[in-house]
Each structure stands twice: as structure tokens, then as C-alpha cells.
Amino acid sequence: MKIAVTGKGGVGKSTIVGMLARALSEQSWKVLAIDADPDANLASAIGVPPELLAELRPISAMKDLALERTGATPGSGAFFILNPRVDDIPDRFSVEHAGVKLLAMGTIEHAGGGCVCPEHALVRTLLRHILTRRDESVLIDMEAGIEHFGRGTIESVDLLIIVVEPGTRSFQTGQQIERLARELGIKQICYVANKVASAEDQAFILEHAAGRDLLLSMPFDREVQIADQAGVSCYDQSKDFRERAHAFAQEVTRRVVH
Ligand SMILES: Nc1ncnc2c1ncn2[C@@H]1O[C@H](COP(=O)(O)OP(=O)(O)O)[C@@H](O)[C@H]1O
Ligand SMILES: [Mg+2]
Numbered sequence: 001m002k003i004a005v006t007g008k009g010g011v012g013k014s015t016i017v018g019m020l021a022r023a024l025s026e027q028s029w030k031v032l033a034i035d036a037d038p039d040a041n042l043a044s045a046i047g048v049p050p051e052l053l054a055e056l057r058p059i060s061a062m063k064d065l066a067l068e069r070t071g072a073t074p075g076s077g078a079f080f081i082l083n084p085r086v087d088d089i090p091d092r093f094s095v096e097h098a099g100v101k102l103l104a105m106g107t108i109e110h111a112g113g114g115c116v117c118p119e120h121a122l123v124r125t126l127l128r129h130i131l132t133r134r135d136e137s138v139l140i141d142m143e144a145g146i147e148h149f150g151r152g153t154i155e156s157v158d159l160l161i162i163v164v165e166p167g168t169r170s171f172q173t174g175q176q177i178e179r180l181a182r183e184l185g186i187k188q189i190c191y192v193a194n195k196v197a198s199a200e201d202q203a204f205i206l207e208h209a210a211g212r213d214l215l216l217s218m219p220f221d222r223e224v225q226i227a228d229q230a231g232v233s234c235y236d237q238s239k240d241f242r243e244r245a246h247a248f249a250q251e252v253t254r255r256v257v258h
Contacts, residue, residue, distance in 0.1 A: 001256040002131050002156060004140040007163035008173040012194035015224060016163055017141040018045025022235040023249035025099035030136035032090060033100050037143045038107040047233030048097045056095050058106025059123055066118035080118050086126040090134065108148040124153065131156040144173050146180060158256045159188045166201035171208045188255065190215040216248055
């Protein structure tokens with residue numbers, strides 16, 4: 001199954017992708033997690049130790065790889081291969097922790113942004129390959145929005161999760177994303193509410209998510225903050241968090257597989 005997670009900055013996308021990745025892995029899924037947010041911080045949410053993280057290099061930063069794969073040599077001008085070979089990249093350039101493979105994409109230019117360079121041809125071809133050819137469950141941690149992917153890529157996800165918190169702005173961002181996602185024909189779009197701290201918060205969420213598919217409400221959890229401050233995954237620290245992660249993973253699986 002292919003799942004993408006998006007939403008306004010700071011709502012908890014990486015926290016949610018991290019918990020889902022760990023729970024799915026423990027439920028015997030092969031998991032490939034993709035950090036596609038330039039503000040990359042998925043590794044600590046998964047619990048990747050710093051020594052291993054040091055080995056992880058964002059694909060878009062590997063100029064040599066992009067040149068090698070696209071055949072763009074200095075002096076070749078604008079001519080290079082737009083669909084380079086990428087099938088070996090996920091296994092070669094990911095790090096693995098607790099059964100979760102993690103790949104970092106680095107910065108992805110908007111498809112309509114006009115940037116045509118070897119690095120971005122490589123990253124876009126790689127994303128398309130991962131979403132359409134890999135057989136494991138793929139989780140993508142994205143920045144706010146889905147424009148970066150362009151047509152022909154993001155439509156392949158089985159489920160788009162939009163994360164919101166009890167606040168108007170995160171819902172505004174979410175609705176803009178939802179509109180574009182519907183235009184692109186994404187099959188299933190659902191919301192996850194995060195940092196719900198009170199009955200008032202929950203009422204706010206229910207009011208604003210009315211008519212939408214609300215998959216889960218995650219409570220505000222001090223343990224998540226404490227884990228983040230320590231640079232570790234809450235999944236390794238809190239039994240409550242793990243239980244929530246497993247229930248969430250089962251619900252996601254039910255939606256996508258059944
Ligand atoms: N359920 C939660 N309860 C309390 N704090 C949370 C919760 N989820 C996320 N956070 C905190 O919110 C901040 C942003 O989370 P993060 O997952 O990095 O968001 P994003 O990836 O959307 O930018 C972090 O400091 C994180 O610890
Ligand atoms: Mg993040």
C-alpha cells in the first residue's frame with residue numbers, strides 16, 4: 001500500500017509517519033518510509049540512531065548520481081535523460097532501522113516551477129518508480145501540499161492523509177490540499193487530527209471536519225514532546241503511544257487493503 005501524509009508545517013506529519021512506519025513494520029509489513037519534506041526530520045520520529053542517520057544522504061543533493069544517471073555532462077547543455085535508471089536507488093541509498101527503510105529525497109522543486117535539472121529529473125522519476133513499481137508499503141512524509149509531485153505520480157497513492165490540529169489555519173491548508181488532491185483524482189483522502197488536548201478541541205475538530213473522512217484523533221501527548229526533545233522516537237518510549245500506533249496502523253490497513 002502507498003500512503004502519503006501532508007499538512008501544514010508543525011502539525012505532526014513526521015510524528016504520524018514515524019508511528020505508522022514502526023507499527024506496520026511490527027505487523028510484518030515491509031516498510032519503505034520516504035522523507036520528502038525539505039525540512040527533513042522523519043528519522044528521529046522513526047527512531048533512527050544518529051550514527052546511522054549520518055549515513056543518510058538526500059537524493060537531490062547527490063549531484064554526481066544525478067549526472068551519472070541522466071547522462072548530463074558539463075557541456076552537454078540542456079540535453080539529458082528525463083527518465084533515468086532509478087530501480088536500485090531505494091535499496092542502495094536508504095538506511096534501515098527496526099525493519100523500516102528510510103530514504104531522504106531532499107528538496108523537490110514544484111512540477112510547475114520551471115526547474116529542469118538532472119537532480120529533479122532523478123527525484124521525480126524515483127518517486128514515480130517507488131509509487132508504481134515497489135511492492136512494499138510506502139509511507140511518504142511530505143511538506144504542505146502535493147504540487148511538488150506533479151501529474152503522473154501522486155495519483156498512485158492509495159490513501160492521502162491530511163494532518164490537522166485544532167486550529168483554523170491547519171484546516172485552511174488542509175482544504176487547499178484536498179481540493180487539488182480531488183482534481184488530481186486521488187482515490188482516498190482522509191484527515192487525522194493531532195494534538196487534541198481537550199473536549200473543546202475535539203468539538204472544534206468535529207465541527208471543522210464535518211462531511212470529511214476523519215480517520216483518527218490523536219490526543220496532545222506530553223510524551224511525544226519529551227521524546228522529541230531527547231531526539232528519540234516516542235514509539236520506543238511509551239506503551240500508550242505504541243498501542244495507539246497499532247490501532248492506527250490497523251485502521252489504515254483496513255481502509256487500503258479491504
Ligand atoms: N500528539 C502530540 N502531542 C504533543 N506534541 C506533539 C504531538 N504530535 C507532534 N507533536 C510535536 O509537534 C512538533 C511538530 O511535530 P512534527 O511531527 O515534527 O510535525 P511536522 O512534521 O508536521 O512538521 C514536534 O515538536 C512534536 O514533538
Ligand atoms: Mg516533519
